[in-house]
Amino acid sequence: MPIKKIAFIFLFFNIIFLNSALAQKLTEVDKIVAKYSKSFASTEKLADKINKDFSSDYDKARAVYSWIALNIKYDYNAFLNPPKIQGFSYSTEAEKQRKLKQLNDNLIQKAFKSQKAVCEGFTALYQHLAELVGIECEIIRGDSKTRLADIGRKNTSSNHAWNIVLIDKKWRLIDVTWGQGYYDSSKGRMVNDFNPVYFDTDPDYFFAKHYPDSGTYLGNRISKDDFLNGPLIYNKTIENDNKIKSPDSGILEVKSGDKITVEIKNISKSDQVFYLNKRNQPVKVQNPKEKRGSLEFQILADNNLGDYITIFVNTNSIVSFKIVHK
Template sequence: RKNTPSLPKTMTTHFSPAYPWDKSSLKSMPVDLQQLEKLDAYALKVNVKNSVEELVKALLKQARTDLEKVRVIWMWICHHIEYDVVGYHNKSQLSSKPRDVLQMGKSICEGYAELFEHMCRLAGIQCKKLSGHAKGYGYKTGQTFTGDSDHAWNAVYLEGRWHLLDSTWGSGSVDDAFTKFTYRYNEFYFLTHPALFINNHFPDNSNWQLLKPTLTLKEFENNMLHNSNFYTLGLLATHPETPIIQTVNGKASVSVECHPGTLFMFKLKGTDKHGLMTLKKDGMELDIYPQNTGRHKLEIFAKPSKAEASDDVYTCVVEYVVECESVDKAMRFPKDLLQPVGPSWFSKRQGFLQPSHKEPVLHTNDGRCSLTFTLGKDISVQTSLHTDGSSLTEDEGRRHVLQTQCKSQVKLKVHLPHAGNFVLKIYSKKRSDPGNYDYVFNYLIRCLNTEVKWPPFPKRYIKWLPDYEIEEPLSGLLPANRNVHFKLKMHSIAKVLVQAEDTYTLTQNMGYWEGTCNTSGCTEVFVMVHENANHSFYSQVLRYEVETQ
């Protein structure tokens, strides 16, 4: 122990820097947090303020190993010393001597680091106070660091090598106005892996990066800032890795890599309307189309999808600045489009398996498209179609989608009323539930062909069952004064009538009910069914409109 250099002159075996990060642990040595729970609780209860020596003596009563000694000191400082926001603005009045920090119960980073170093030395642990630049309070994406260092932290020597920690950032955070400190313990900054610590700490002496190769200040400035939430939520990487990105032909693309089961959202200048985000099993992909030139702030938020995660809020994990030189006006998205777009592991978890279309956007030239899914749960499905402007009421939007369900197969046929961008929303509920449908996911449907003009499908009534099928006529608007052929697939029915000016009976043929009706002299046509040959009443199942002369 005695021969250990107090400061690394060169990268000797002492330092054995573990680089690059293998993504398996956030710490530079194995730490079993569950085993430390009792010790942590003990450290929080110790209340000795008369001298640093007495405090250390009290803390060490429960600590045996060097790791445990460092841990009790760390825990005590993080929960008993608050950041001195007043002192920060008036440094001349401030003492960062360990004795004064203990008496005051508050300090700035300098005082935290000096108290930590002093307490470790009293406990017989080698510890260094380090100083350098940090991407902390007030940091702006892409800024440069000049002049003196602005932050202090520590290195401790455990099990034959040096480890990094920052008790200032472990204790809590200050608000945006820098007037209020809030205790919020952050485990991330205890023995942080050097490859992650370098993300926001740049020591004056580059040896203390504990990395090989070391980063230059320029690289540090240009590197993406990942805050501690990024790693604690299990995120692994972002692409691109530079914080400032330029659009190409009005578009910029970003992706995040993570462990499965993370949900994402984004904001570009405070809104999620100018992008297309898709969830992937191990991350997300995002295409951004700013609708103004200039610099835009892009924030990406994440949260674990596990239902048991109590604080079910999205946390900002990464920020970019998007520089936009030209705008792609064609990439305007309907306001009803919800992020993420397209099917994903999340829709699969809700019971939508094997989607025929895995991409978020469906392109159709003739204004028609069909999609299929297999349902993995006993659910009922509902859909709606939306577009900007007042061209579609909610009811009409529903009628431009025809849904059939045979056992676990769901088929959706979409006929667009005109060219443009449409949102197809898909909802579900447990079949046994009387309640409302829950939104699950949506697609963007694009059609550029201005000739397109499909009428809605016929109106379906409650007695039209999910597994009934319309072969023809699919259009809910029938031509006037014509003979129209009907071909419908329905089961458990005794008799089918088509009521126009006159009434026509359909006949059963190979599982279909077929026949012809004439549309002259009427404005609407109903299909009615007799469920039981002994009953005299009919139920309406479909309603068609007839074109006016």
């Protein structure tokens, strides 16, 4: 068979697989929104379409999330080379608020028209569209935890933003920036990969990866130490509700011969569970025990253990810990 034909067949089946994987992620609301135009004449036209197709606030909020995540791409170049902060002068508080609103309106329209943004554009556009469909929405700014190096960081920084929406008298957490995809360091580019887990995310999972500048959520204090020193969790952790029952710290002080006990919810002996040693070789966990809807196993701390350890379940990364060798 000619090489070109083989390549075409491979590409064809790869597209089918990717489309099938995306279809499995989509709710009925997402499937409707996925058929929308990729561009609208105005945000008001998009909001009118959402109001026409959906009746409940929950479905409208989800529709806004889906359209943005499916159509607005993360502008990684703008992230690497942020524009200079635009200053302005004013003589009255009313003039200040008017100019701030104009800057925000420009940010919204730029994200909507160019279909590119960083988190500020994503959150501003989400808030704008949510309010157009009649949903109360706010923007929260804070820190994010995405890399191994974030485990055990000393301080938080204000480097991210997300939304909360009020639906049925309950505030819901939303990060539409992370819903649209992720950065693939091996390819050096953003990968568009719609992910529903950052819509109405469980607060326990959400605040393992987010820390608000205020240090509070709905008046409740959030532990900065838990955020900084907790383990790093991944999208599949949230999607599969793989709560990390043990260890509760992301920083593990061990000496040679110690055994690290790990317990993860919603996995069983039938799952393939392994970690990578410091040479990036997979090591299958030995003698796992099923325990109250979880799987418990031990990892031997030896010379093959690197500075970080990531647990995989069926090839999906679930949790990472920082190893401190005594």
